[in-house]
Amino acid sequence: MLQWFKNQIDMFAPAAQRAEREQCYATLRTLAVEPSLLLYDNIELFVLAQIVAAHQLARAPSSGTRAPRGSAHETWYAKERQRITRLLAQIADSPVVSTFQSRITYYDAADVTCEHGHNQKTCEALYALRLTLHLLEQHPGARWVRKHVERLRQREPHLPALPALCMPVLPAETSLSLGMPEAGDAVETAPAPDELTAYLLGTIVVRLRHTGLTLGQSCALVDQILACCLNRPDPAGTRPAMLAEQWRRLNQQNTSA
Helix, strand or coil: CHHHHHHHHHHHCCHHHHHHHHHHHHHHHHCCCCCCCCHHHCHHHHHHHHHHHHHHHHCCCCCCCCCCCHHHHHHHHHHHHHHHHHHHHHHHHCCCCCCCCCCCCCCCHHHCECCCCCEHHHHHHHHHHHHHHHHHHHCCCCHHHHHHHHHHHHHCCCCCCHHHCCCCCCCCCCCCCCCCCCCCCCCCCCCCCCHHHHHHHHHHHHHHHHCCCCHHHHHHHHHHHHHHCCCCCCCCCCHHHHHHHHHHHHHHHHHHC
């Protein structure tokens, strides 16, 4: 599951930040004081799941479709392969593309549809969504992300249980010092966070603080995630302090509400 979530993140994260992402993942691995046999207690899995969930929440919701059957399925499969080939050729021939190296692994026609009747990719994505919701049940976030968690649930209101879904099975793939800076003094002019940032603050920061990290260290990690996973750079380097102030405000507002 860890590698599956990493692969999902690689699809939307900036390619140039891959090394930074690996450093971030390594930092998360150091937070586990001792190995846990419980899947839901894996801190790296929890954070990766929330990154994918945040990206999904930032997009329009979509649901998977089932693959056609019989000869119609074979026809669809052949046409889809041809369509992808044409698209790749168009990308490679574009005047704005200098070099283009694509590596695609296709499902065989018989494997596109899984044993549960879903597209295989859809079934694996549903498993990840169900797992993410389980993780959030075991480690609830802040009050202000409840509406976002509900939006996750509403992506697939009739989500099957984990045993009725395909668990992604992928081959498995230096410890980094936690010398992250403190957030510093409060930023009086910090704007209200957008929904994606508020979601990360309400889930990841809350979870990280339970591992013993300070607010500053937790926000520094969220800053890294925003930059290397969600393509939101911070050239000025002031965002960790702003994130900490935004977290304080959200926490204060929801505590007094």
